[in-house]
Amino acid sequence: xxxxxxxxxxxxxxxxxxxxxxxxxxxxxxxxxxxxxxxxxxxxxxxxxxxxxxxxxxxxxxxxxxxxxxxxxxxxxxxxxxxxxxxxxxxxxxxxxxxxxxxxxxxxxxxxxxxxxxxxxxxxxxxxxxxxxxxxxxxxxxxxxxxxxxxxxxxxxxxxxxxxxxxxxxxxxxxxxxxxxxxxxxxxxxxxxxxxxxxxxxxxxxxxxxxxxxxxxxxxxxxxxxxxxxxxxxxxxxxxxxxxxxxxxxxxxxxxxxxxxxxxxxxxxxxxxxxxxxxxxxxxxxxxxxxxxxxxxxxxxxxxxxxxxxxxxxxxxxxxxxxxxxxxxxxxxxxxxxxxxxxxxxxxxxxxxxxxxxxxxxxxxxxxxxxxxxxxxxxxxxxxxxxxxxxxxxxxxxxxxxxxxxxxxxxxxxxxxxxxxxxxxxxxxxxxxxxxxxxxxxx
Amino acid sequence: xxxxxxxxxxxxxxxxxxxxxxxxxxxxxxxxxxxxxxxxxxxxxxxxxxxxxxxxxxxxxxxxxxxxxxxxxxxxxxxxxxxxxxxxxxxxxxxxxxxxxxxxxxxxxxxxxxxxxxxxxxxxxxxxxxxxxxxxxxxxxxxxxxxxxxxxxxxxxxxxxxxxxxxxxxxxxxxxxxxxxxxxxxxxxxxxxxxxxxxxxxxxxxxxxxxxxxxxxxxxxxxxxxxxxxxxxxxxxxxxxxxxxxxxxxxxxxxxxxxxxxxxxxxxxxxxxxxxxxxxxxxxxxxxxxxxxxxxxxxxxxxxxxxxxxxxxxxxxxxxxxxxxxxxxxxxxxxxxxxxxxxxxxxxxxxxxxxxxxxxxxxxxxxxxxxxxxxxxxxxxxxxxxxxxxxxxxxxxxxxxxxxxxxxxxxxxxxxxxxxxxxxxxxxxxxxxxxxxxxxxxx
Numbered sequence: 001x002x003x004x005x006x007x008x009x010x011x012x013x014x015x016x017x018x019x020x021x022x023x024x025x026x027x028x029x030x031x032x033x034x035x036x037x038x039x040x041x042x043x044x045x046x047x048x049x050x051x052x053x054x055x056x057x058x059x060x061x062x063x064x065x066x067x068x069x070x071x072x073x074x075x076x077x078x079x080x081x082x083x084x085x086x087x088x089x090x091x092x093x094x095x096x097x098x099x100x101x102x103x104x105x106x107x108x109x110x111x112x113x114x115x116x117x118x119x120x121x122x123x124x125x126x127x128x129x130x131x132x133x134x135x136x137x138x139x140x141x142x143x144x145x146x147x148x149x150x151x152x153x154x155x156x157x158x159x160x161x162x163x164x165x166x167x168x169x170x171x172x173x174x175x176x177x178x179x180x181x182x183x184x185x186x187x188x189x190x191x192x193x194x195x196x197x198x199x200x201x202x203x204x205x206x207x208x209x210x211x212x213x214x215x216x217x218x219x220x221x222x223x224x225x226x227x228x229x230x231x232x233x234x235x236x237x238x239x240x241x242x243x244x245x246x247x248x249x250x251x252x253x254x255x256x257x258x259x260x261x262x263x264x265x266x267x268x269x270x271x272x273x274x275x276x277x278x279x280x281x282x283x284x285x286x287x288x289x290x291x292x293x294x295x296x297x298x299x300x301x302x303x304x305x306x307x308x309x310x311x312x313x314x315x316x317x318x319x320x321x322x323x324x325x326x327x328x329x330x331x332x333x334x335x336x337x338x339x340x341x342x343x344x345x346x347x348x349x350x351x352x353x354x355x356x357x358x359x360x361x362x363x364x365x366x367x368x369x370x371x372x373x374x375x376x377x378x379x380x381x382x383x384x385x386x387x388x389x390x391x392x393x394x395x396x397x398x399x400x401x402x403x404x405x406x407x408x409x410x411x412x413x414x415x416x417x418x419x420x421x422x423x424x425x426x427x428x429x430x431x432x433x434x435x436x437x438x439x440x441x442x443x
Numbered sequence: 444x445x446x447x448x449x450x451x452x453x454x455x456x457x458x459x460x461x462x463x464x465x466x467x468x469x470x471x472x473x474x475x476x477x478x479x480x481x482x483x484x485x486x487x488x489x490x491x492x493x494x495x496x497x498x499x500x501x502x503x504x505x506x507x508x509x510x511x512x513x514x515x516x517x518x519x520x521x522x523x524x525x526x527x528x529x530x531x532x533x534x535x536x537x538x539x540x541x542x543x544x545x546x547x548x549x550x551x552x553x554x555x556x557x558x559x560x561x562x563x564x565x566x567x568x569x570x571x572x573x574x575x576x577x578x579x580x581x582x583x584x585x586x587x588x589x590x591x592x593x594x595x596x597x598x599x600x601x602x603x604x605x606x607x608x609x610x611x612x613x614x615x616x617x618x619x620x621x622x623x624x625x626x627x628x629x630x631x632x633x634x635x636x637x638x639x640x641x642x643x644x645x646x647x648x649x650x651x652x653x654x655x656x657x658x659x660x661x662x663x664x665x666x667x668x669x670x671x672x673x674x675x676x677x678x679x680x681x682x683x684x685x686x687x688x689x690x691x692x693x694x695x696x697x698x699x700x701x702x703x704x705x706x707x708x709x710x711x712x713x714x715x716x717x718x719x720x721x722x723x724x725x726x727x728x729x730x731x732x733x734x735x736x737x738x739x740x741x742x743x744x745x746x747x748x749x750x751x752x753x754x755x756x757x758x759x760x761x762x763x764x765x766x767x768x769x770x771x772x773x774x775x776x777x778x779x780x781x782x783x784x785x786x787x788x789x790x791x792x793x794x795x796x797x798x799x800x801x802x803x804x805x806x807x808x809x810x811x812x813x814x815x816x817x818x819x820x821x822x823x824x825x826x827x828x829x830x831x832x833x834x835x836x837x838x839x840x841x842x843x844x845x846x847x848x849x850x851x852x853x854x855x856x857x858x859x860x861x862x863x864x865x866x867x868x869x870x871x872x873x874x875x876x877x878x879x880x881x882x883x884x885x886x
Contacts, residue, residue, distance in 0.1 A: 050506075051506045051507065051508060051509070052504055052505060052506025052509040052512070053504070053505055053506065054502060054503065054504045054505075055500075055502065055503040055504075055505075056502040056503075057498075057500065059497060059498065059499040060497065060498040060499075060697070061495055061496070061497045061498075061685070062495060062496055062497075062498075062695075062696075062697075063493075063494045063495025063496065064494065065494060066494070066495040069495075069684075069685040072684050072685055072686070073685060073686075076684070076685070076686045241512075241515050241519070242504070242512040242515055242516060242519070243515070243516075243519045252505075253505075253731055254503070254505075254731075254735075257700060257701075257704050257735075258700075261700050288696055288697075292697075292700075
């Protein structure tokens, strides 16, 4: 098949530049290369880009009132002792009552840990881990939002989201503040992925307005960052062993489907869900959008908005979020993420103007006759409109940050390479300084 | 929260009729129902429709040449002895060489079973199961198309698709001919779902034209049937225990995303992939479309085309498929499925004309000013055009069936309730007779 093989690899070379995601353009195929030679391409350097992607995702169950099934799930799993993790706020809501009703009705043994910290730290993770170690748990149930789910992952298993934003129910990532560095960061491993995410939209009606807004912007950034992330076949290095292919592997044809569909839902339901807590259709759809964006970014990754958000929320001293019942200064996660989004996407747009324009279009911008050069401006304007409509603070200056703080914010971003390497273009320290400076005032 | 609860449940009642998929419209909520009462709705009859859906899917890895990683996967899994299953045709192709190279290079112990029957029977399943029992396998690798993957599932685990059509790499279903009834049927269980589907588009270049065409029509019917399946919240009964919620649960917002995206890819690449085996971009995209449609139908189900295809292929005596190297009469699966599609979708269109029109539009029909009443006709015409372009046989008469055979074909369809109950409208025996009669000649 040498002549056929030549044609095939020549074709691969041609289409490598097209949208199919084939990595062939990054290699040079001579005229006579054989299929088995291709299969044996094992001499790779750290510059060799990846050529494959994986799609993995937790099982998801969605339905209003589906909380009532959770007790049976644990019986079906053969669980003997279940750790139920939540925070003080969610612990007092009807969802917790519904969960406990189901566990009791089905005679599931459980212990409750309700000391999850909103925006967890290494210390709060440690407290949850100690609780887990002191008891002989064989299953874990997280009842709450991203903080609860991530804490539960740190001490392992099931997930039960109550806010539409985190996507944590679908990913193998847990995020926390690493206190010694005053910065948020994440641990990631496929085995952290929950077995089942139970999404019960009835519980979203208890979300206060600002929680709905900020968690919605978290969905929005998950979708935008994963859709604009570096393509998987440009990410380096190619893993020597597939077990080392990261969960955050760059944008790919499967994550694209999830991310773009989340953007479509956001356009239709985001504002409605924020303005009217009793608009169950809108809140249900936002709940689904958070799952979709979660599968998208769980397989593609996020980049600069998230990378820069970690020092923004980790170093904050004085901002008190309305609608969040916490005893410590807090920039809610979605807020810390979206606040740099206008600057970030203006910066990344030249790397792939088509995708940035498409995203703006999905969010409602008119891009009929838009020029590629205007992609950054159009997407940024679209984002600013959403942010103003949803009364988002006017920049990180409102969290107490001054220009003097920028070097520290940059220093806090540099270690976040797990995500920043997924940006579609590399960033110097000067680039990061510029992005923080531009984010001082957004409008 | 009684007043709030009243408003919420009143809203749920209203939106139950809308597109959000909420099942509330099928229940009657009085003015004063409480959240906990809703959670405790456990008095259900066999008429109570479901109110939740689940999304589950095997992990997928996609990349040209990714076959080389499979040896490492088994080492990573700690597999001590691997059963490699294939058929005589695929066993002689370069894919098998690449698989064995990788297994040997990574010192994986394995035994080969290459006696998989194209269109398996209970007897051929039994032969594979006996092979599995005679050896101490702790892992299974299927190298081939749907027949190989389904046989491997019957004797358990991994999957490795080579044709773009089956979607078997993503589902918990295995299909075979049950010889005593002369009919194809399926066994379904979540635990049959493969751990990982490895999709290597390099291998699709070896697919003969007619195999590409028929497997493409299998993708097309997977997508169309799952998209038009009964909505999950109209399927009865609601399971008393979530473990009994079927994998084939009806169309739902997540399966819809997969099914519609598969239709978009089919429009763009189906013909190119059939006409030019060396169009690697088109064959890669068809390979991905088969995965997407597989996740769609794996969570939503298929209905009449598949249900009626089982007796069509199970009872055939004389049809010999070109491009298939087999020693028995065979109507290839994709052909047996698509041959009734024009009749089926004309029959189902009145149940949900909007979806049928949308599907026709995604496949390329102009539906700008289409009337709902014409949905069946428009989708049917679109399908016939694809079928003619791809030189599909003109009806089941060409497989030797006569009107006298219709009662037997109907009798062979009746037991396929696993799938036929998922049609968007119920069918009488007269309906099924009419559908087979109309499928005698398609054009």
